[in-house]
Amino acid sequence: MRASVNxxxxxxxxxxxxxxxxxxxxxxxxxIESGEKERLMELLRERLIECGWxxxxxxxxRAFVKKKGRNNVTVDDLVHLITPKGRASIPDSIKAELxxxxxxxxxxxxx
Amino acid sequence: MxxxxxxxHLPINGQILPQPCSHLVDFRSRNGANPFRALQDCLRVxxxxxxxxxxxEPNEVPRCGMCGESGGLTRLYACVACAAVHCHxxxxxxxxxxxxESMSPGHEIAVDVDRxxxxxxxxxxQVYDRDFDAAVVLAQTAASTLHAPSSxxxxxxxxxxxKRRRVDYRPWTPDPRERVLMGSCSSPLNATVLxxxxxxxxAGLRGLNNLGNTCFMNSVLQALLHTPPLRNYFLSDRHxxxxxxxxxxxxxxxxxxNAGNPTDSRICLACDMDAMFSAVFSGDRTxxxxxxxxxxxxxxxxxxxSYEQQDAHEFFISMLDGIHxxxxxxxxxxxxxxxxxxxVAHRVFSGILRSDVMCMxxxxxxxxxxxxxDISLDLEPNQGGSAKMVSTKSNHSCNGEADHMNLSQNCGxxxxxxxxxxxxxxxxxxxxxxxFCQQCQVRQESLKQMSIRKLPLVSCFHIKRFEHSSxxxxxxxxxxxxxxxxxxxxxxxxxxxxxxxxFGNRYFPFDGDEPDASNKLSSEFELFAVVTHTxxxxxxxxxxxxxxxxxxxxxxxxxxTEVNESIVRAAQGYMMFYVxxxxxxxxxxxxxxx
Numbered sequence: 001m002r003a004s005v006n007x008x009x010x011x012x013x014x015x016x017x018x019x020x021x022x023x024x025x026x027x028x029x030x031x032i033e034s035g036e037k038e039r040l041m042e043l044l045r046e047r048l049i050e051c052g053w054x055x056x057x058x059x060x061x062r063a064f065v066k067k068k069g070r071n072n073v074t075v076d077d078l079v080h081l082i083t084p085k086g087r088a089s090i091p092d093s094i095k096a097e098l099x100x101x102x103x104x105x106x107x108x109x110x111x
Numbered sequence: 112m113x114x115x116x117x118x119x120h121l122p123i124n125g126q127i128l129p130q131p132c133s134h135l136v137d138f139r140s141r142n143g144a145n146p147f148r149a150l151q152d153c154l155r156v157x158x159x160x161x162x163x164x165x166x167x168e169p170n171e172v173p174r175c176g177m178c179g180e181s182g183g184l185t186r187l188y189a190c191v192a193c194a195a196v197h198c199h200x201x202x203x204x205x206x207x208x209x210x211x212e213s214m215s216p217g218h219e220i221a222v223d224v225d226r227x228x229x230x231x232x233x234x235x236x237q238v239y240d241r242d243f244d245a246a247v248v249l250a251q252t253a254a255s256t257l258h259a260p261s262s263x264x265x266x267x268x269x270x271x272x273x274k275r276r277r278v279d280y281r282p283w284t285p286d287p288r289e290r291v292l293m294g295s296c297s298s299p300l301n302a303t304v305l306x307x308x309x310x311x312x313x314a315g316l317r318g319l320n321n322l323g324n325t326c327f328m329n330s331v332l333q334a335l336l337h338t339p340p341l342r343n344y345f346l347s348d349r350h351x352x353x354x355x356x357x358x359x360x361x362x363x364x365x366x367x368x369n370a371g372n373p374t375d376s377r378i379c380l381a382c383d384m385d386a387m388f389s390a391v392f393s394g395d396r397t398x399x400x401x402x403x404x405x406x407x408x409x410x411x412x413x414x415x416x417s418y419e420q421q422d423a424h425e426f427f428i429s430m431l432d433g434i435h436x437x438x439x440x441x442x443x444x445x446x447x448x449x450x451x452x453x454x455v456a457h458r459v460f461s462g463i464l465r466s467d468v469m470c471m472x473x474x475x476x477x478x479x480x481x482x483x484x485d486i487s488l489d490l491e492p493n494q495g496g497s498a499k500m501v502s503t504k505s506n507h508s509c510n511g512e513a514d515h516m517n518l519s520q521n522c523g524x525x526x527x528x529x530x531x532x533x534x535x536x537x538x539x540x541x542x543x544x545x546x547f548c549q550q551c552q553v554r555q556e557s558l559k560q561m562s563i564r565k566l567p568l569v570s571c572f573h574i575k576r577f578e579h580s581s582x583x584x585x586x587x588x589x590x591x592x593x594x595x596x597x598x599x600x601x602x603x604x605x606x607x608x609x610x611x612x613x614f615g616n617r618y619f620p621f622d623g624d625e626p627d628a629s630n631k632l633s634s635e636f637e638l639f640a641v642v643t644h645t646x647x648x649x650x651x652x653x654x655x656x657x658x659x660x661x662x663x664x665x666x667x668x669x670x671x672t673e674v675n676e677s678i679v680r681a682a683q684g685y686m687m688f689y690v691x692x693x694x695x696x697x698x699x700x701x702x703x704x705x
Contacts, residue, residue: 028181032172045162051610074236076201096474100550 027106036105040098047094056089057082132234134219138191139240141217147243150191154227154250163227163247165189173224177206188221188230190214196224199232208232313659315342317391318398318669322405326668327423330653331430332401333666334640334686335384336391337657339694340459340568345388350455352382380433381455383407398669408433423642423653424485424573424686431456431484460484462567465606468540469558470548477549480564485571485686488530490589527572527595527687535562535604562609566601570636570689577648588648594680595638595687597658602634636689644685656682 021029031037048054060082065073139146155166166173173189174181175198181187185200188207193214197206211219211232219233227247231238285293315336319329335341344350359377383404390399408426409416411433415425438454464483469476537560540546545554574593579586602608641656655666656679665674 025181029172033170050607052607055607074234075230076235079201093474093476097476100475 030109031105034105034109040101043101044094044098047097048090051091051094053086053090057086060085131240132231132236132238134231134233135229135238135240138217138220145242147191147240147246149194150222150243151246151250154247156251163251165222165224165227167194175206177209178204187224188232189224190218191220191222191229192218197221199230205232205235208235312396312664312671313662314394315392316657316659316664316666316671317396318666318671320398320400321668322400322402323418324420325405326653327421327426328401328405328408329668330642330655330666331423331427331686332387332404333655333657334642334688336388337640337659338459338569338688339639339690341384341455342388344455344459345385346392350381350385352379352385355379355382355385378407378410378433379437380404380407380411380430381437384434411436420650422577423644424487427571427573427686428484431460457482457484459568460571462486462563462570463565465562465564467560467562468546469560470546470551471539471556471558473548473550473555475548475550484567485573486534486563487573487575488527488534489575490591490593491525491529491533525591525593527593527599530572530574530593531601531604535560535609560609562606563601563604564606566605566633566691568691568694570601572687572689574685574687576644576683576685586648588644588651590683592681593684595641595684597638597676598692599636599638599689600634601636605634633691633693635692637692637695638687638689639695640688641679641682641684642686642688643682645683653685654682 028037031040061078064078064081068077150165153165153167154163155169156163172181173187173196175185175187176195177197180198185198187196188199189196190207190210195210197210199205199207207221207230211221215233219231220238221230221232222228223230229238229240229243230236319332321329356377356379359379383401387399387401387404408430412429415421415429434456435454461482461484464481464486466479466481467476468479537558540557540559542556546557546559547553548555548557576589577586578589637658639658643654643656645652645654652667656674657664657666658679663674663676663679665672665678
């Protein structure tokens, strides 16, 4: 027995290779290999710019940096600040469009 | 420039780089002249001209070495010292920070694998390094130039490719070498001619003789001769007619086999434009006859070659086409018109329109982008009484743009902004023109909306004053008055604004919010030329009003006169030329000599 009671098992190379990849991981890899992920990311970037979402986030960050002073802000602070607002303000139509694209891809990949 | 510079204290573009953190300084000192050498081979730029990322193999799926996370919700960082990849999920776990601590010192600096940006795991903040950034920019430009042909497949978005940097205007003065070159290669302008005429009129104002019903051509040429980017292009010798002709004869001699039409390849409207610019800006004020140009244009557009009256707008499109075609022929390259970098005509006038067609059953939207050199606008249908129109005419002459909203709604006066609103508003496609929806796989009723994806340097608006009625089988001219502002903000008609209002974002007025400066500036336009038409459909007269140094001039073929701006406001505009405000140098156009 390698794993003791009070110590979590240390994953080693052999372990991870034997482990069956989950469905989510398989899908992720399929998306990357086909280049679809890159295309989706590009589409998303474009849509977020077009609808003004990026400008909004930029403005939020600018206001925050202004308030705190430019030397007292880290990227993590900014990410922490805009993540909830950013997630909430993505237009539904963009989410729908991406979901549609993902569905279409999965159907075509399964065939 | 000195050969080796201290990296972190030099201001770049007026900005002083922040002091690097001690860990980055440490890392640099430990790793010699090129600390990021190993990373350079891992830089990948996926869509050409797109974003840079870090991958050892093109299709590698990076994972956190501790938890196996492949970057769905967290950021992944590769240690620049040992290439180990770890995750970083700010408020929660950071295996990247753990790695940095446990291997300390020397493993604090890491690179974001999806963004190719440097990060210090100890400071938990982004860090900046000029050498690294230079390597990334180099890889990006290399990728965008290498794979240029394949990028045509993607929708064009030139504004994303490079960031605009603003440069202050500085008047040019020749250095000694240029002075010698100018002295030996050019002849000075006739000083007495220049002196006697320059007192009253700004440079380049010269009448154009009517060569037999050619006012349609003269009116457009006057506008083009004073289009700031075009004027700058030709007057700075970017298209030299002597050089161009020499080059084309060499090409012709080289390939005698396809000399079926020897005159055809020698027509170059740009050369004729160059000659015209030289003549018009020579200081000579006697009216000029653009006969050579007319002849070349006739050869280009044989179907329009006659002494009959023509449509000014048709001429405008046809001559831009002529300039464009010549460049295409010379380059023997099939460059899409859409990217606007092909010839001077398209660099100045071409923009990109976006058209969204949304299926009203399922909401699926298909988007297309079309290049355009002008925007043709329908006149608004007459809503109010004409008596009201006359009464309001006097009080809006002071400020056209501030009160356009209520004017266009309350009374019958059509405005250019009203036309643009109509142009960009969602339009329901009727039952007889149902659109095939890709998602429903059947023809559905749909909603179409136009917007402007990319603004040209010079916007030409063409007002559709010629109405064709298919029922009465006849055409007629619409003489209605259209009010146009001297300053125009195009921001409401841009794709970003149109989409924003369609999607209805949940919140945006932030406190202390400043709109993006570069966007704001480039959406502001100034009017500099108006082509007007008087008369009927089949017979009439074109006259151009030009705005130079904030003074209006009326160009009626050979006659150029100073006019009051109220006359311009009252004129019946057929084509309006607006230039981006940043290119409309009011100050530099003022006369230096008192």
